[in-house]
Amino acid sequence: MPTDPARAAADGRRTRGAQTRRRLLDAAMRVVSRDGPQGVTHRAVAAEAGVSKSLATYHFATIEELLVAALVECTEEFAHELAESLPATSTPAGLAHYFAASFNADREAWLGSYELLLHAARRPALREAALAWPAWTARLARRYTDDPAAVDAFVATLDGAGLLALLTDAPLDADRLARLFERILLPGRTSRMVRAGSR
Incomplete structure (x- = not known):
């Protein structure tokens, strides 16, 4: 059965989004372990995860949201x-x-x-x-x-x-x-x- 290209693209975006979110959470925990919770910033977590700061803020608008998710x-x-x-x-x-x-x-x-x-x-x-x-x-x-x-x-x-x-x-x-x-x-x-x- 052929796959709807639009649906396949949407599924791919969701998968990539979930993977990025997980990378950010793992990175946040590494920052916490190394620098304590006070060291958690969007910039620090993004750098640890190897993504842009804007991508970090897209997934987690605030630091509290990020820490809760972690x-x-x-x-x-x-x-x-x-x-x-x-x-x-x-x-x-x-x-x-x-x-x-x-x-x-x-x-x-x-x-x-x-x-x-x-x-x-x-x-x-x-x-x-x-x-x-x-x-x-x-x-x-x-x-x-x-x-x-x-x-x-x-x-x-x-x-x-x-x-x-x-x-x-x-x-x-x-x-x-x-x-x-x-x-x-x-x-x-x-x-x-x-x-x-x-x-």
Whole structure:
């Protein structure tokens, strides 16, 4: 069946537009990781992406719009990668090892993500997008427990461990994180293991 030339051209423009948008978001995160959120300008992001400033402003009229999109992209991309790599039946220890491997493989990306989350505390326009991350990690915790306190503890532990590793320039310890996750998400089993080991 022949393709309508006008439709094909429109599809091509949409594809190129989506590719450019993704390049700009990736570039924005590299700028954030390197220079902090205050270093994000249309000019800096365009240069990092290898496109014109006018193209950057075409896709993102304001810096806040760009940062919001970058925050959303970070959470969605990580959620997609985890879903592709880790089965829903994975144990808390498996989850811990996945997070540690991701963190240690790309510390700069995690640094950029945390930079944006903290930046959102001062920029109300970013908060809704920033809160998508703890909401997503809370959903992960609910695979294992329906205790609200345990869910909150999991979210805090994951982010706290990541921030501490960045501050101390140390790798994220997968085994230690696994023990923490198991204690938080499987307290009954952990208690039985402790009692059995103390005999």
